[in-house]
Amino acid sequence: MTSPANDVVARLLELSALGRYDGGIDRGLATPPERAARERFAYWARRAGFTLSQDVVGNLFARRSGMHDVAPIVVGSHLDTVRTGGAYDGAYGVVGALCALQILDRDKCVTTRPVEAVAWAGEEGSRFPLGCLGSSVFAGLTSEGDALALRDNDGISLNAALQSRESGSLPDVPVRPRQETAAYLELHVEQGPVLEAAGVSLGVVTAIAAQRRYRAIVKGASGHAGTVPMERRSDALCGAADIVLAVEREARSSAGAVATVGHVKVEPNGTNIIPLRVSLSVDIRSSEDARVEHIERALQTVIAETERRRGVQIALERLEVRAAAPMDARLRAALHRSCAAIGQPALDITSGAGHDATCLSRVAPAAMLFVPSVGGVSHIGAERTEDRDLELGVAVLAAAIIEVDRDLGQN
Amino acid sequence: MTSPANDVVARLLELSALGRYDGGIDRGLATPPERAARERFAYWARRAGFTLSQDVVGNLFARRSGMHDVAPIVVGSHLDTVRTGGAYDGAYGVVGALCALQILDRDKCVTTRPVEAVAWAGEEGSRFPLGCLGSSVFAGLTSEGDALALRDNDGISLNAALQSRESGSLPDVPVRPRQETAAYLELHVEQGPVLEAAGVSLGVVTAIAAQRRYRAIVKGASGHAGTVPMERRSDALCGAADIVLAVEREARSSAGAVATVGHVKVEPNGTNIIPLRVSLSVDIRSSEDARVEHIERALQTVIAETERRRGVQIALERLEVRAAAPMDARLRAALHRSCAAIGQPALDITSGAGHDATCLSRVAPAAMLFVPSVGGVSHIGAERTEDRDLELGVAVLAAAIIEVDRDLGQN
Numbered sequence: 001m002t003s004p005a006n007d008v009v010a011r012l013l014e015l016s017a018l019g020r021y022d023g024g025i026d027r028g029l030a031t032p033p034e035r036a037a038r039e040r041f042a043y044w045a046r047r048a049g050f051t052l053s054q055d056v057v058g059n060l061f062a063r064r065s066g067m068h069d070v071a072p073i074v075v076g077s078h079l080d081t082v083r084t085g086g087a088y089d090g091a092y093g094v095v096g097a098l099c100a101l102q103i104l105d106r107d108k109c110v111t112t113r114p115v116e117a118v119a120w121a122g123e124e125g126s127r128f129p130l131g132c133l134g135s136s137v138f139a140g141l142t143s144e145g146d147a148l149a150l151r152d153n154d155g156i157s158l159n160a161a162l163q164s165r166e167s168g169s170l171p172d173v174p175v176r177p178r179q180e181t182a183a184y185l186e187l188h189v190e191q192g193p194v195l196e197a198a199g200v201s202l203g204v205v206t207a208i209a210a211q212r213r214y215r216a217i218v219k220g221a222s223g224h225a226g227t228v229p230m231e232r233r234s235d236a237l238c239g240a241a242d243i244v245l246a247v248e249r250e251a252r253s254s255a256g257a258v259a260t261v262g263h264v265k266v267e268p269n270g271t272n273i274i275p276l277r278v279s280l281s282v283d284i285r286s287s288e289d290a291r292v293e294h295i296e297r298a299l300q301t302v303i304a305e306t307e308r309r310r311g312v313q314i315a316l317e318r319l320e321v322r323a324a325a326p327m328d329a330r331l332r333a334a335l336h337r338s339c340a341a342i343g344q345p346a347l348d349i350t351s352g353a354g355h356d357a358t359c360l361s362r363v364a365p366a367a368m369l370f371v372p373s374v375g376g377v378s379h380i381g382a383e384r385t386e387d388r389d390l391e392l393g394v395a396v397l398a399a400a401i402i403e404v405d406r407d408l409g410q411n
Numbered sequence: 412m413t414s415p416a417n418d419v420v421a422r423l424l425e426l427s428a429l430g431r432y433d434g435g436i437d438r439g440l441a442t443p444p445e446r447a448a449r450e451r452f453a454y455w456a457r458r459a460g461f462t463l464s465q466d467v468v469g470n471l472f473a474r475r476s477g478m479h480d481v482a483p484i485v486v487g488s489h490l491d492t493v494r495t496g497g498a499y500d501g502a503y504g505v506v507g508a509l510c511a512l513q514i515l516d517r518d519k520c521v522t523t524r525p526v527e528a529v530a531w532a533g534e535e536g537s538r539f540p541l542g543c544l545g546s547s548v549f550a551g552l553t554s555e556g557d558a559l560a561l562r563d564n565d566g567i568s569l570n571a572a573l574q575s576r577e578s579g580s581l582p583d584v585p586v587r588p589r590q591e592t593a594a595y596l597e598l599h600v601e602q603g604p605v606l607e608a609a610g611v612s613l614g615v616v617t618a619i620a621a622q623r624r625y626r627a628i629v630k631g632a633s634g635h636a637g638t639v640p641m642e643r644r645s646d647a648l649c650g651a652a653d654i655v656l657a658v659e660r661e662a663r664s665s666a667g668a669v670a671t672v673g674h675v676k677v678e679p680n681g682t683n684i685i686p687l688r689v690s691l692s693v694d695i696r697s698s699e700d701a702r703v704e705h706i707e708r709a710l711q712t713v714i715a716e717t718e719r720r721r722g723v724q725i726a727l728e729r730l731e732v733r734a735a736a737p738m739d740a741r742l743r744a745a746l747h748r749s750c751a752a753i754g755q756p757a758l759d760i761t762s763g764a765g766h767d768a769t770c771l772s773r774v775a776p777a778a779m780l781f782v783p784s785v786g787g788v789s790h791i792g793a794e795r796t797e798d799r800d801l802e803l804g805v806a807v808l809a810a811a812i813i814e815v816d817r818d819l820g821q822n
Binding site: 269270 | 601602603604605608620622624633634635636637638639640641642643646648649651652653655656659662663667668669670671672673674675677680681682683684685686692694696762763764765787788789790
């Protein structure tokens with residue numbers, strides 16, 4: 001007989017068909033495949049006897065009752081994907097949450113508090129231009145009105161998309177207002193190489209990293225590649241190369257920080273023309289806000305020096321500042337105890353990627369459990385986690401729910 | 412009364428209307444505007460009493476007879492432009508050649524040899540994928556058949572384009588076979604900042620630089636910008652930045668050489684993704700072949716070191732190797748004497764850009780005269796040379812033709 005923890009593999013396989021194409025899985029919020037994924041969630045929840053509800057921005061909840069009708073323990077993740085996504089990022093945490101609730105059923109476990117599995121709407125920001133859309137509204141960081149007014153690249157609003165028969169809210173699920181949360185747990189694939197490299201199947205997240213994103217624009221002087229002597233050049237690409245290497249150097253010298261230039265646009269980008277203008281993305285992350293701040297300041301020093309030395313102008317524009325989200329110490333301890341109880345060591349790990357848990361941590365104690373990503377890769381069709389690790393994660397999550405319920409008591 | 416040397420300004424203004432759009436002038440070989448430019452050339456030449464002929468690839472000649480029917484002195488440049496070209500690159504040398512022949516008429520100058528003004532077909536390679544197309548065929552470096560078989564981006568062959576009524580060869584001009592050339596002179600805008608910076612109106616080209624073009628491909632390992640620790644990265648863009656700076660450094664340390672990375676393509680080029688693969692163009696030029704060779708070797712050393720240090724793979728593919736084309740000493744001396752005769756100092760200068768004179772120098776003594784480019788810019792709609800400098804160049808060219816004719820004698 002299949003146990004609920006085994007079901008996680010079969011269910012992820014089922015979901016992976018929704019939105020699949022030759023470039024991976026494309027399952028943006030309020031598209032037909034994403035709606036189909038919510039329908040599967042609702043089907044599994046109903047069959048298990050859980051109570052469904054949704055809110056106006058598309059967050060979907062399956063509730064398992066507790067002894068008392070108090071603020072629930074919420075467990076979940078998201079069903080949407082990036083445009084070239086894989087089968088595990090997000091979906092694992094949603095399916096895993098449902099399976100964990102079913103393990104509580106199987107074990108005839110009565111919790112003090114209700115426990116809810118949740119599928120947050122639009123974590124990836126791949127269709128509507130806001131990451132962690134559903135959890136941000138849930139946590140009161142974004143208003144419902146602002147979220148519903150967001151438009152995709154075709155000018156369709158989230159509001160209109162959620163009204164659609166093919167892709168919108170589920171017609172037979174009641175809509176409920178925002179509610180309090182006693183604690184939040186999220187199960188997720190690591191999306192990086194750390195657990196695999198350590199040979200460990202479970203990671204307890206200490207903090208979701210602070211992140212700052214910038215656009216750097218280097219403006220130099222163009223000219224013919226054959227006719228302008230080297231000493232008369234202000235080559236924007238050479239200035240950009242200085243910045244790329246400075247970003248790397250500063251992150252390397254700050255323990256645990258990462259920094260990346262991922263996007264480059266060179267103008268006019270002709271083989272025969274000295275670059276006039278280069279636009280770079282800069283992304284800096286660390287579990288400590290102060291380290292991100294420090295790297296930014298070091299970068300500004302390099303920029304001033306590069307401007308002087310090369311006769312270029314460099315503008316560094318901050319696009320986004322996210323503070324670090326430390327995970328709750330009591331929940332982390334509960335996760336560690338649950339790992340230890342099944343004889344699995346767990347590694348403390350920083351999450352460089354953002355998650356719905358970032359938003360939830362602003363309004364409730366929150367923590368995350370990671371399982372390894374094969375090859376450390378994610379956001380591609382080939383992202384994968386071993387079945388055994390998927391099942392371990394669900395088992396630990398179920399045990400941790402019980403631990404946390406016990407810790408929290410009734411108030 | 413307008414002198415022929417003044418005419419150069421009016422004629423360039425007239426040609427600048429042909430192919431003009433908001434991005435500059437687009438006058439590719441065997442397009443309607445380029446055909447219209449050849450028609451203007453033919454009109455001016457006929458009105459002056461010169462004899463027109465053309466060859467099968469679209470080179471167009473206007474002959475002023477000499478005392479003897481021997482190999483002519485050929486003077487000219489090209490009428491085609493890059494896709495965002497200006498009014499001077501090429502057109503100046505063609506119109507200037509016609510005007511110089513008219514100065515000989517005005518001055519009732521009888522030369523020993525015939526003198527021909529020529530408009531070479533397709534120097535820029537902006538429509539058919541071969542630079543210096545017409546002069547290369549004329550010099551026997553490319554066969555007529557190979558040239559006529561070249562196709563543009565729409566699959567149209569040069570042969571078909573030259574048959575077209577709207578854009579092809581001039582219907583009323585006789586076609587002639589290839590012929591010997593006694594000497595070649597080309598008047599051109601500098602396309603760089605050297606003359607302007609020196610405050611000098613005339614430059615005598617010592618050599619057209621050797622040029623090598625490469626594609627460098629850096630392959631690293633991709634990954635999530637937030638989840639891969641710095642010490643586990645093989646970031647292709649950081650490797651590419653090392654190369655960009657090495658290209659610059661090696662050229663700076665080799666007197667008179669220039670080297671440029673002008674084109675960059677990053678994959679996948681996402682703000683959130685460590686670059687997997689970066690493709691770079693590398694262009695190295697020097698008046699001395701040995702210096703280009705030396706920079707290439709230095710670059711290969713840097714590449715090997717970068718591969719080792721970063722765990723990336725770097726392929727450097729040579730796309731083009733052009734030897735330096737030293738200009739003829741006797742012709743250069745004649746140009747210098749002609750400058751001195753009108754009290755204008757001339758600067759010796761290397762041409763970093765390629766020109767039709769490169770091909771001609773393989774089959775005849777060849778030399779070039781430069782006039783300044785305002786702001787050192789070229790290949791853009793705003794390229795410009797002062798009227799006074801345009802007229803000076805034509806006057807010196809006319810004088811140099813007489814000097815060269817005298818030097819060469821009859822044999």
